[in-house]
Amino acid sequence: MIKVTRIGHATFETPDLQRAIDYYTQVTGLVLAQREKNRAFLATKLGDLVVQLEQGSQSRCARISFQVAPETEFDSIRRGLERQGVHGQTRNDPCPGISRMMTFEDPKGTLLELFTTAEPVGKNLPAVGIGPLKLGHLAFCVDDPKSFADFYGRVLGFRVSDWIEDWFVFMRCGPDHHTVNFVRGKSTKIHHIAFELKDWAQVQVACDFLGQKNISIIWGPGRHGPGHNIFTYHRNPDDHIVELFTELDKMMDESLGYFDPRPWHRDRPQVPKVWDSKSPRDIWGLPPSRDYLRQRD
Ligand SMILES: [Fe+2]
Known part of the structure; x- marks a missing residue:
């Protein structure tokens, strides 16, 4: 059986990407670790990726990543899902700090992303605002x-x-x-x-x-x-x-x-x-x- 050990990051679609970046950086106190035209990656002041923002037609949580034990083989994740009737797909280089994920949808259509290891996307970054752990x-x-x-x-x-x-x-x-x-x-x-x-x-x-x-x-x-x-x-x-x-x-x-x-x-x-x-x-x-x-x- 697959055993998730912790949450990684949440991906939100937003109709106003810059407004969402401004909120998460200036109020929540996350740090903009990487910005692309239609995507932004936000980390805690400790450097952990916690929020991914994407330009979209509506505001919604589209994806959540979860970590499984680092020693877990990817094939065993795939087999664990298949035993439960779930078909997973592999994604390579999906976001900063994570090189490989296994993805599948939960019953409400949120894409779940399983990974085994993640590198911090920064370290002790200066943050303004609240600054969660x-x-x-x-x-x-x-x-x-x-x-x-x-x-x-x-x-x-x-x-x-x-x-x-x-x-x-x-x-x-x-x-x-x-x-x-x-x-x-x-x-x-x-x-x-x-x-x-x-x-x-x-x-x-x-x-x-x-x-x-x-x-x-x-x-x-x-x-x-x-x-x-x-x-x-x-x-x-x-x-x-x-x-x-x-x-x-x-x-x-x-x-x-x-x-x-x-x-x-x-x-x-x-x-x-x-x-x-x-x-x-x-x-x-x-x-x-x-x-x-x-x-x-
Ligand atoms: Fe709560």
């Missing part, structure tokens, strides 16, 4: 979260960390509580992209920075129940929700089956579970705004 997770609105949980589990080795009733699933591929989420929505599209910040102090600086830029915070700060991360959400110029978070739950030892204990956990030990949306599921913080909630419409 890494790309944390992507969440999508889908009609049937259960079928996506089954596909990502069966084909890519993801595990379920939590459900909120039967309409929101959080899935992990490494220690982080979630790397992909699926929430029931009226249309199939991205729900949010999330970047990890170093600590609570950086979240506060980020909120002040967004305030200075007159960018509304549409939910948060608060501390979630599922994942227990400190969160804030805002919208980017492509109308995608961007989450900035820190202190996400980690399961450092899969064999123990519980998340590393934290003082804010209500359950001891904190194991994967189904949360009830009728009782307050966030540990603290006000409910989301209408601007956040409209993403599932």
